[in-house]
Amino acid sequence: MKIVMLGAPGAGKGTQAAMIAEKYGIPHISTGDIFRFNIKNGTELGKEAKTYMDEGKLVPDELTVRILLDRVSKDDCREGYVLDGFPRTIPQAEVLDGKLREMQDGIDFALDIEVPDEHIVSRMSGRRACLNCGATYHVRYAAPKQEGVCDACGGRLVLRDDDKPETVQKRLEVYHDQTQPLIEYYAGKGVLKKVDGTQELHKVFADIVKILEG
Ligand code: AP5
Ligand code: MG
Ligand code: ZN
Numbered sequence: 001m002k003i004v005m006l007g008a009p010g011a012g013k014g015t016q017a018a019m020i021a022e023k024y025g026i027p028h029i030s031t032g033d034i035f036r037f038n039i040k041n042g043t044e045l046g047k048e049a050k051t052y053m054d055e056g057k058l059v060p061d062e063l064t065v066r067i068l069l070d071r072v073s074k075d076d077c078r079e080g081y082v083l084d085g086f087p088r089t090i091p092q093a094e095v096l097d098g099k100l101r102e103m104q105d106g107i108d109f110a111l112d113i114e115v116p117d118e119h120i121v122s123r124m125s126g127r128r129a130c131l132n133c134g135a136t137y138h139v140r141y142a143a144p145k146q147e148g149v150c151d152a153c154g155g156r157l158v159l160r161d162d163d164k165p166e167t168v169q170k171r172l173e174v175y176h177d178q179t180q181p182l183i184e185y186y187a188g189k190g191v192l193k194k195v196d197g198t199q200e201l202h203k204v205f206a207d208i209v210k211i212l213e214g
Helices: 013-024 031-040 044-053 061-072 090-102 117-125 165-179 181-188 201-213
Strands: 002-006 028-030 081-084 109-114 127-130 136-138 192-196
Touching: 002 013, 002 181, 013 028, 013 081, 013 109, 013 136, 013 201, 028 031, 028 061, 031 044, 031 061, 031 081, 044 061, 061 090, 090 181, 109 181, 109 201, 117 127, 117 165, 165 181, 181 192, 192 201
Parallel strands: 002 081, 002 109, 028 081, 109 192
Antiparallel strands: 127 136
């Protein structure tokens, strides 16, 4: 099963992708998490990505595509995967489709998690992220057992550098401009499914499971 998560920054792509990955035993691949892991470890890739991310801009397609194709060619991806934050532009989607077509394959579901912009800024200010394993929490809606500590790996939880309100605003603009056109793109391929992302997160997940098991 190959799934693409669509939705604005903060819509809950990462939260739902992690739950899907666990339930169906497929890898959760987040390009944002891969970049943050590289930033934390001070790699060249991380240094380059950070200059774009801190301004709320997209990392260039060329670099992002290279990393993603490398990741999906690993053995653990044979049975499928859930992509979170990729593709984010039409050219990225075309490269992915081209690669899958070579293997007579394609994306099974593109799940669009719909959340209006007004909800986003407040969600982001309460988010806490584990830079070690990528797990995501919210101080009110999805609190960790112990404040500031990741339930999954014991890592330290932080407010992401790009979650400042000004940067969130910029990310929303970039989303509407460059990423939202993917909704039409996947609708055209007959794999788009919309989910109401304003509901409580377990309700959102229940709706997703219904779609996947439809
Ligand atoms: P990325 O890490 O992908 O960030 P994003 O798309 O902006 O999305 P977020 O991770 O902010 O939100 P999310 O939808 O995962 O929401 P979450 O589940 O955390 O990308 C970061 C940057 O990297 C980009 O800006 C770009 O620079 C670069 N990048 C990455 N991929 C790229 C690509 N392909 N091409 C180019 N550049 C790329 O939820 C948000 C919060 O809300 C959490 O606190 C959560 O607990 C809470 N929450 C979730 N669901 C609910 C709910 N139903 N009710 C209440 N609270 C909820
Ligand atoms: Mg995310
Ligand atoms: Zn962790």
